[in-house]
Amino acid sequence: MTIIEKILARHAGKKTVKPGDIVDVEIDVRIARDFGGPNVVKNLVENGLEIDDPSKTFFTFDTNPTGSDQKYAANQHFCRQFAREKGIKVFDINVGIGTHTAIEEGLAIPGATLVSTDSHANIVGAVCAFGQGMGDQDIAAVWATGKAWFKVPPSAKLILKGERPKGITAKDIVLNLLHHFGANGLLGLAVEVQGEEVERLTLDERITIASMATEMGAIILLFEPNDEVMAYCEKRSGKKIEKITADPDAQYDQVFELDLSTFVPMVSRPGHPDDSVDITKIGKVKIDSAFIGSCTNGRIEDLRIAASILKGRKVAPGVVLKIVPSTDEVWQQMMEESLLKIFKEAGALVGNAGCAGCAAGQIGQNGPGEITISTGNRNFAGKQGKGEVYLASPAVVTASAISGYITTPDQLPERPVTFDELQATVFSYQAKGKPQIQKREAPTVVEGKVWIIEKDNIDTDMIFHNRYLTITQIEEMGQYTFDNLQGWEDFAQKAEKGDIIFTGKNFGAGSSRQQAVDCFKALGVQAILAESFGAIYERNAINAAMPVLTYDPQIIKQLDLKQRDKVRINFETGEIENLSNGKKAHINPFSDVQMAIYKRGGLLNKA
Structure with missing residues (x-):
């Protein structure tokens, strides 16, 4: 094995x-x-x-x-x-x-x-x-x-x-x-x-x-x-x-x-961690802030690298450097090795141990128009605020904070780049109305009108943004569905009870948040069909009795499926029919475990 x-x-x-x-x-x-x-x-x-x-x-x-x-x-x-x-x-x-x-x-x-x-x-x-x-x-x-x-x-x-x-x-x-x-x-x-x-x-x-x-x-x-x-x-x-x-x-x-x-020094461009490129190919991008920490790079070895570059230097004028150790033990080591003194003398802000900006609950958020370079593991749109986030190593983040633009430690300028002018961006947010949840049975054959969302790697921040994570009532969640997915921000207003969603690969990538499933239940969405799902998301959906199924991308062509066509799906057999033209095909049906959980209304419901 x-x-x-x-x-x-x-x-x-x-x-x-x-x-x-x-x-x-x-x-x-x-x-x-x-x-x-x-x-x-x-x-x-x-x-x-x-x-x-x-x-x-x-x-x-x-x-x-x-x-x-x-x-x-x-x-x-x-x-x-x-x-x-x-x-x-x-x-x-x-x-x-x-x-x-x-x-x-x-x-x-x-x-x-x-x-x-x-x-x-x-x-x-x-x-x-x-x-x-x-x-x-x-x-x-x-x-x-x-x-x-x-x-x-x-x-x-x-x-x-x-x-x-x-x-x-x-x-x-x-x-x-x-x-x-x-x-x-x-x-x-x-x-x-x-x-x-x-x-x-x-x-x-x-x-x-x-x-x-x-x-x-x-x-x-x-x-x-x-x-x-x-x-x-x-x-x-x-x-x-x-x-x-x-x-x-x-x-x-x-x-x-x-x-x-x-392998070469890399930087991930804003929006997608996998959009990573050779650092020499992105040019001298001017930054507003820098962050060292997260579960990816908040260890003592990371902080030692940062301190070795910062020692005797200052953070560039107008740039904010935020440092958050991963654990209290790392914090203690940082103090014992006098790294904290180096960080403070360089002009950095040091926070108490934790996840920091990645979880939207502590140090590391940025504002509209702000350019941040971070050691985090995610830079999804809106994940750490309304600005843009580049991902890089602690060495690159530290060198960039000193220089004022994205660069490597061996390319530090004699003098940092400064801002010629500052522009402030103001934004406002207006909450939407609250939909009402209707209880429904657990039929194995459903009919509904389709939404075809032709995008891969739709992550959980696009589905249900982390600024709403403190919401615990399902009936409040539907209104925020897809409001961080470009082109689909008004989905919650357009969706109808009984709708069925077709989408691409790796739907639900990212966080383990249950709300990214429950928001669809709040809207009355009957099923989500994707070419593949993020592993955690698929589990969450199955356990919440939210029907999720996988299909071959050719199915849409076989069914000659168009936006808002009505389809019928059999969860047991995988048969699917476009009721608008009578064309049929097959998708992957429920597994025995999924069907059992679905029929009893969720993992925690007693059989």
């Missing part, structure tokens, strides 16, 4: 598993954050469910560790009260990013399983653990039962050959991978990363690369632990750990080989 197959088999109590098997997996570490956590509790209470094992159950308050937003503060307090009653440990606002904390605390170790309301829970692949981001219903079910159903993913092998060029950081490596694979080149795969240079990667570097598996559509990037990682995990957990490796005769769906020696 491959690594992922071994982990899932052991936790499912089976000798072997193979791709496509659906198994119930015991979860070792069960996390809800301050975003998603209140809905997890709400699901448990409303369904009369108790906690399976409090010792394996945790809250992590990392999206807004300052409690600066009133709704976040209320949600955190709500979760603390529940935790006190149930004996659940809270890694509170002073601790840092939950997935990093799980590694530091020895909870996520080689061969373990972890789930979280964080879509980057697969970051624990850095220590060869299996992690998955999930929606609030999924997490509630895991908290109540200790298990989650998983479809065993196909495995792939990614071999990085050759030597790493001087100056190429872990962030550069993963941006090169994004350039090669795009947003869905590894869709649905559990990828084992191998190579001589890979064996030498530090834990911090592995975390950086593993953290962007989601941005390539992968289920997880897994690193076989080297001696350094094994020693670290054994020390942190206090356990003797068995090293987990793939069998010599393991079967892989695909094998990729890339030459590491050809």
Whole structure:
């Protein structure tokens, strides 16, 4: 078996598993954050469910560790009260990013399983653990039962050959991978990363690369632990750990080989992490702000790189540099090594440990027209504010903050570029009306008019923006559906109850937010058909009894399907008919698990 197959088999109590098997997996570490956590509790209470094992159950308050937003503060307090009653440990606002904390605390170790309301829970692949981001219903079910159903993913092998060029950081490596694979080149795969240079990667570097598996559509990037990682995990957990490796005769769906020696410093242009290019090809882009942090690059090695470049220098006039360590432990190291003094003397703002701007709850947001260069893992439109966000390594971000424009450390100018003039952009937001939710039955054959949205990689920020994440009532969600998807901002006003959506590849990429599913339920959308779905999104939809199905792109031509045609779909057989012209075709029907969950109205509903 491959690594992922071994982990899932052991936790499912089976000798072997193979791709496509659906198994119930015991979860070792069960996390809800301050975003998603209140809905997890709400699901448990409303369904009369108790906690399976409090010792394996945790809250992590990392999206807004300052409690600066009133709704976040209320949600955190709500979760603390529940935790006190149930004996659940809270890694509170002073601790840092939950997935990093799980590694530091020895909870996520080689061969373990972890789930979280964080879509980057697969970051624990850095220590060869299996992690998955999930929606609030999924997490509630895991908290109540200790298990989650998983479809065993196909495995792939990614071999990085050759030597790493001087100056190429872990962030550069993963941006090169994004350039090669795009947003869905590894869709649905559990990828084992191998190579001589890979064996030498530090834990911090592995975390950086593993953290962007989601941005390539992968289920997880897994690193076989080297001696350094094994020693670290054994020390942190206090356990003797068995090293987990793939069998010599393991079967892989695909094998990729890339030459590491050809990798160059990269920058992702605004809008899409996979729109990454050689930094020399973007020119001297003037920046307003710079950010170092996030679960991708908030480690001590990242901060050491930044400090080595900043020492004795100043941030360019008019540019704001924001630095947020990933955990409190990294914060302590930063102070002990006098990095904080360097940052403050250079003019940087240093925040308390957490997710920062990526979660819209702390340091790192930008305003309309603002150009930011960031070490984060996402730069979707609107993800970190109304400005534009470039992604790069800590070295490039630091050099850019000093120079006033995007550049590398070896190209620092004698004097920074300054602003000739400043322009302020003011925007306003007007809330839309609230739709009413109508309860409906669970028919296996449905009819409805279609919306054809011919776009790939529609991410969850386009579907349901993170500025609405504090909304917990489904009936309030529909009005915000697609209001961050260019060309479809008025979808909620045009949609009719019973509509059916056709769209492209990797629908629902990005965050684990359940609202990106529930907003369609609020509007009365009957089904979503896509060429493929983001892995977390598909789970969330199935568990919420929201019909999602996959189809071959030729189907639209076969049906001669046009905007607002009426179709009939059979979820059991996959038969689809365009009622406007009588043409028929077949799509992929529901699986047995999906049908069972759908018929009972959702994962948490009693059979």
